[in-house]
Amino acid sequence: MGGSAGNDSGGTLKIDDFEVRMDLTDDLLHMVFTFLGDIDLCRAARVCRQWREASSHEDFWRYLNFENRYISPQQFDDMCRRYPNATGVNVYGTPAINSLAMKAVSSLRNLEVLTLGKGQLGESFFLMVTDCHALKSLTVNDATLGNGIQEIPIFHDRLHDLQIVKCRVLRVSIRCPLLETLSLKRSSMPHAVLNCPLLRDLDIASCHKLSDAAIRSAAMSCPLLESLDMSNCSSVSDETVREIARVCVNLTVLDASYCSNISLESVRLPMLTVLKLHSCEGITSASMVAIAHSHSLKILELDNCSLLTSVSLDLAHLENIRLVHCRKFVDLNLRSSVLSSITVSNCPSLQRINIISNALKKLVLQKQESLTWLALQCPFLQEVDLTECESLTNSICKVFSDGGGCPVLRSLVLDSCESLTAVSFCSTSLVNLSLGGCRAITSVELRCPHLELVSLDGCDHLERASFYPVGLKSLNLGICPKLNVLHIEAPQMVSLELKGCGILSDASINCPLLTSLDASFCSQLKDDCLSATTLSCPLIESLVLMSCPSICPIGLLSLRCLPNLTYLDLSYTFLVNLQPVFDSCLYLKVLKLQACKYLADSSLEPLYKDGALPALCELDLSYGTLCQSAIEKLLTCCTHLTHVSLNGCVNMHDLNWGFHGDMPSEMHTHYGSFASSVGDVFLPTEQSDRLLQNLNCVGCPNIKKVVIPPMARCVHLSSLNLSLSTNLKEVGVSCCNLCFLNLSNSYSLEILKLDCPRLTSLFLQSCNIDEEAVEAAISQCTMLETLDVRFCPKVIQTLEVHILYLSSHHYCSKLFLRVSSFYLQISPLSMGRLRAACPSLKRIFSSLAQT
Known part of the structure; x- marks a missing residue:
C-alpha cells in the first residue's frame, strides 16, 4: 500500500511509478483527514500519492503548530510559503523564536x-x-522582552486578546483600541501603561513589582473593565480598590486574594458578582458591611481570612460561599433564596x-468541633453531613424533624457526634440515617415511615431503641451489646439481626414481612417474647436462637405459628428433648443443635422411627453428647439427609457402613478385613441411594476406623x-462422586484405601x-488436582516415583502438588525431575536443602 522513493534510475522504484491507489473518493478522504492532527497527516502522506495530495490540502494547515519542536528558519x-493562508501559528519552545515570529x-x-x-523577543x-x-x-x-531595560511598545489597532505571561521586562506600553482581554500575570514589570478603552478583562495576578499607584493607574484607564484579577499584588490598598470601583462601574469579577492591605470597609462594589478574598488578613467582620452592598454578588470566597469572626449576609443573588481555614470564625448567618453551595x-x-x-x-459541615447551634430554613435540602461535629447536642434532632425547616431531607449523617445522648427523629421524608461512632447515645427513637437505612455501628452504649414506624428492610443491632429494650414496627422489614444483645429482655417486634431473625446470644429473651x-x-423462614438459654419448650411450641420456617438454630441451649420442634416445625430443612449437651440419647428417635421432619436436609450435632448407638442409627436410617456435621463428638466411634458378599472383587481387597464387623452395623431396610453430600467429623478423638464401601450407596457424597x-x-472410601477429602492432622493414620475416580482434592x-x-x-484417583502432603516425612520419595508413573500413563494431567516437608529435605535436582515428569505441576512448596 505504498512504495519507496529513490534517486537512481537503475531499477529503484519511485513512489510515483509504483503505488496502490486507495479506493476512496477525494471528498471522502478529505472528510476522514479532518479528524487527524498534523503528525498523523504527515504519516498519511507517506502512503500514496492520493493521500499525500489530500493531506497537503491547506484546509488542514490553517494552524501551524510547532510547540516544543525543532524547526529551522x-x-x-x-511552510509559510506553502501555506500563505494560515491563520494561526504556535512556535512556543522552538529555537530562534524571534526570527520565526517576525517571519x-x-x-x-x-x-x-x-x-x-x-x-x-526584540x-x-x-x-x-x-x-x-x-x-x-x-x-x-x-520570555524576555527587549534587552530587559527598555520599554516595550505594543501598538495594534485590531488586537482583541493579549497574553504577556511570566515575562521579564522593565516597562510595557500597550495601546490597542480594540483590546478586550489582557493578561500580564506573573510578569516582572514595575510599570505598565495601558491605553485600551474597550478592555473588559484584566489579569495582573502575581505582578509583585507593580506598585499600588501603577495598578490604580492601569485599571482606571479601562473604564469598561468587567473582570480584574490582582491576586498576590500585596501593595494594593483600599484607596486603590475604591478608586477602581468609582471609575469601573461595570466591574463584576474581582479577585483580590493575598492582598493583605485591603479591608474593603469603605468600598462599594454594587455590580460585583464574583469576589475572591483568599488569605486577606485585613478582612474582618466589619468588611461584611461593605460586601453586603454588593447586591448582585453570586460567588464569595473567604478562605484563610484569619481575622474574620462572623459573616452575616442577606444577598438575594448569592449562590456560592466558601469559608475554609478561618480559625477565628464563630458565627455564620446567611439568607439567600438562590444559595446552592x-x-x-x-x-x-x-x-x-x-x-x-x-x-x-x-450541606456538608464535617469536623466543626465547636458547632453547638444550627438553624436551617431550607425547603429543598436533601442531604446533610455533620460528621465529627462533636459539640452538637440532642437539640439538633428538632432541626431535622418535621417542622424543623428541612421538609424534604432524605439523608442525614451524624457520625462521631459524641455529645449526642438521646436521639429522636420524627420525619416523613428521611430515608438514610447514620449514627456511627456516637458512643454516648443511650436512647434512639425513630418515627420515620420512609427510613430505609440506619447505621448504629459503634453505638455500644445504646440501651433503648424504638423504631415505630420505619420503612427499614433490614436492621443490625448486634453491635449494641447494652441494648435492653427494643420496639420495632417495620412493615417492610425482612431481616433483623440481634446477635450479641445479651441483656435484651424486652423486645416487641412487629414486622409482618420478616423472613430472617437472628437472636444469637440474647440470653435474656424468654418464651413470651418469642411467642x-x-x-x-x-x-419467618430462618430463626437463630443460638445460646438463648431462657427459651423453653413452651416457647418452642409457638413456632407452629411459622408455617414457612425452614432454618432453625438451637445450638448452645439447654434443651432436653426435641419433641416441641418435631410438633411445631413440620417443614424444617435445616436444624442446628451444636453443643446441646443435655439432649437425651432418644431425642432423635422420632426422626428415624416416626418420620418426623420429613423435609429435613441438614443436621448439625457437633460437640454434642449423644451416644454412639444414636449416632449410628441416625446415619444409617436417615438417608434423606444431605449435610451432616458431627464435629467434636466424643461419642463418635468407628464409622463403618459395611458391605455385602456381592461386592466387586477389586473392593474385597480393600474391605475384606472389616467383614467381621458387618453384624454390628445398622443397615437401612431398603437399599436406596443415600442423599448425603457433605459429612463433617472434624476433631472426633475416638474415631479409629472409617469404612464407606459401595454397598453404603453414598453416590452423592462429594465432601468428607x-x-x-x-x-x-484406617480409612477406606469408595464413592464415585467424592471430590474433597480432608484427613489433615490425623497423626495416627496408617491405612488409606480410596476408590474415588472424581476426587480432585486430597x-x-x-x-x-x-x-x-x-x-x-491415589492410583485410583485419576482426576486428582490438589495433593497436600506437607509435614508427611514418609511420602516424599514415593510421590516422586508415582508422579513419574502417572505422567507416563496420562492418568493425572492436572496434578497440583503441594510439598512442604518439615522433616525431610528435597534437593533442587529432585524438584527439577518432578517438574519435568509432570509439566502441569502448578506449585511445589518445599524445604529446599541449603547449599
Missing part, C-alpha cells in the same frame, strides 16, 4: 493567532506586529450557623472432612502414613 519559511507576521497576511515563548518584533493587521490574539509566555471546613471556632435558602440541596414475635411475624481425628488409623497434612499407602490410594 528555512523550514519555517518553506510569521511578515509572511502570513491572514495571521489571526500567534503564540510564542521560551526565548528572547523590540523590532513588537514594532512589526503593528503591521500584521489581521492579528487578533497574541500570546507571549515565559456552602463550603465550610476547618473552622475550629465555629459555633453557630443560621441558613435560609430555597435552593440549597446538600409474641411468632404471632406478629408469621413469614475427618481432619484433627488424632486416633484415626489433604494429608501431618499424617504419618507411609509411602506405599499413599501410592496405592
Whole structure:
C-alpha cells in the first residue's frame, strides 16, 4: 500500500511509478483527514500519492503548530510559503523564536493567532506586529522582552486578546483600541501603561513589582473593565480598590486574594458578582458591611481570612460561599433564596450557623468541633453531613424533624457526634440515617415511615431503641451489646439481626414481612417474647436462637405459628428433648443443635422411627453428647439427609457402613478385613441411594476406623472432612462422586484405601502414613488436582516415583502438588525431575536443602 522513493534510475522504484491507489473518493478522504492532527497527516502522506495530495490540502494547515519542536528558519519559511493562508501559528519552545515570529507576521497576511515563548523577543518584533493587521490574539509566555531595560511598545489597532505571561521586562506600553482581554500575570514589570478603552478583562495576578499607584493607574484607564484579577499584588490598598470601583462601574469579577492591605470597609462594589478574598488578613467582620452592598454578588470566597469572626449576609443573588481555614470564625448567618453551595471546613471556632435558602440541596459541615447551634430554613435540602461535629447536642434532632425547616431531607449523617445522648427523629421524608461512632447515645427513637437505612455501628452504649414506624428492610443491632429494650414496627422489614444483645429482655417486634431473625446470644429473651414475635411475624423462614438459654419448650411450641420456617438454630441451649420442634416445625430443612449437651440419647428417635421432619436436609450435632448407638442409627436410617456435621463428638466411634458378599472383587481387597464387623452395623431396610453430600467429623478423638464401601450407596457424597481425628488409623472410601477429602492432622493414620475416580482434592497434612499407602490410594484417583502432603516425612520419595508413573500413563494431567516437608529435605535436582515428569505441576512448596 505504498512504495519507496529513490534517486537512481537503475531499477529503484519511485513512489510515483509504483503505488496502490486507495479506493476512496477525494471528498471522502478529505472528510476522514479532518479528524487527524498534523503528525498523523504527515504519516498519511507517506502512503500514496492520493493521500499525500489530500493531506497537503491547506484546509488542514490553517494552524501551524510547532510547540516544543525543532524547526529551522528555512523550514519555517518553506511552510509559510506553502501555506500563505494560515491563520494561526504556535512556535512556543522552538529555537530562534524571534526570527520565526517576525517571519510569521511578515509572511502570513491572514495571521489571526500567534503564540510564542521560551526565548528572547526584540523590540523590532513588537514594532512589526503593528503591521500584521489581521492579528487578533497574541500570546507571549515565559520570555524576555527587549534587552530587559527598555520599554516595550505594543501598538495594534485590531488586537482583541493579549497574553504577556511570566515575562521579564522593565516597562510595557500597550495601546490597542480594540483590546478586550489582557493578561500580564506573573510578569516582572514595575510599570505598565495601558491605553485600551474597550478592555473588559484584566489579569495582573502575581505582578509583585507593580506598585499600588501603577495598578490604580492601569485599571482606571479601562473604564469598561468587567473582570480584574490582582491576586498576590500585596501593595494594593483600599484607596486603590475604591478608586477602581468609582471609575469601573461595570466591574463584576474581582479577585483580590493575598492582598493583605485591603479591608474593603469603605468600598462599594454594587455590580460585583464574583469576589475572591483568599488569605486577606485585613478582612474582618466589619468588611461584611461593605460586601453586603454588593447586591448582585453570586460567588464569595473567604478562605484563610484569619481575622474574620462572623459573616452575616442577606444577598438575594448569592449562590456560592466558601469559608475554609478561618480559625477565628464563630458565627455564620446567611439568607439567600438562590444559595446552592456552602463550603465550610476547618473552622475550629465555629459555633453557630443560621441558613435560609430555597435552593440549597446538600450541606456538608464535617469536623466543626465547636458547632453547638444550627438553624436551617431550607425547603429543598436533601442531604446533610455533620460528621465529627462533636459539640452538637440532642437539640439538633428538632432541626431535622418535621417542622424543623428541612421538609424534604432524605439523608442525614451524624457520625462521631459524641455529645449526642438521646436521639429522636420524627420525619416523613428521611430515608438514610447514620449514627456511627456516637458512643454516648443511650436512647434512639425513630418515627420515620420512609427510613430505609440506619447505621448504629459503634453505638455500644445504646440501651433503648424504638423504631415505630420505619420503612427499614433490614436492621443490625448486634453491635449494641447494652441494648435492653427494643420496639420495632417495620412493615417492610425482612431481616433483623440481634446477635450479641445479651441483656435484651424486652423486645416487641412487629414486622409482618420478616423472613430472617437472628437472636444469637440474647440470653435474656424468654418464651413470651418469642411467642409474641411468632404471632406478629408469621413469614419467618430462618430463626437463630443460638445460646438463648431462657427459651423453653413452651416457647418452642409457638413456632407452629411459622408455617414457612425452614432454618432453625438451637445450638448452645439447654434443651432436653426435641419433641416441641418435631410438633411445631413440620417443614424444617435445616436444624442446628451444636453443643446441646443435655439432649437425651432418644431425642432423635422420632426422626428415624416416626418420620418426623420429613423435609429435613441438614443436621448439625457437633460437640454434642449423644451416644454412639444414636449416632449410628441416625446415619444409617436417615438417608434423606444431605449435610451432616458431627464435629467434636466424643461419642463418635468407628464409622463403618459395611458391605455385602456381592461386592466387586477389586473392593474385597480393600474391605475384606472389616467383614467381621458387618453384624454390628445398622443397615437401612431398603437399599436406596443415600442423599448425603457433605459429612463433617472434624476433631472426633475416638474415631479409629472409617469404612464407606459401595454397598453404603453414598453416590452423592462429594465432601468428607475427618481432619484433627488424632486416633484415626484406617480409612477406606469408595464413592464415585467424592471430590474433597480432608484427613489433615490425623497423626495416627496408617491405612488409606480410596476408590474415588472424581476426587480432585486430597489433604494429608501431618499424617504419618507411609509411602506405599499413599501410592496405592491415589492410583485410583485419576482426576486428582490438589495433593497436600506437607509435614508427611514418609511420602516424599514415593510421590516422586508415582508422579513419574502417572505422567507416563496420562492418568493425572492436572496434578497440583503441594510439598512442604518439615522433616525431610528435597534437593533442587529432585524438584527439577518432578517438574519435568509432570509439566502441569502448578506449585511445589518445599524445604529446599541449603547449599
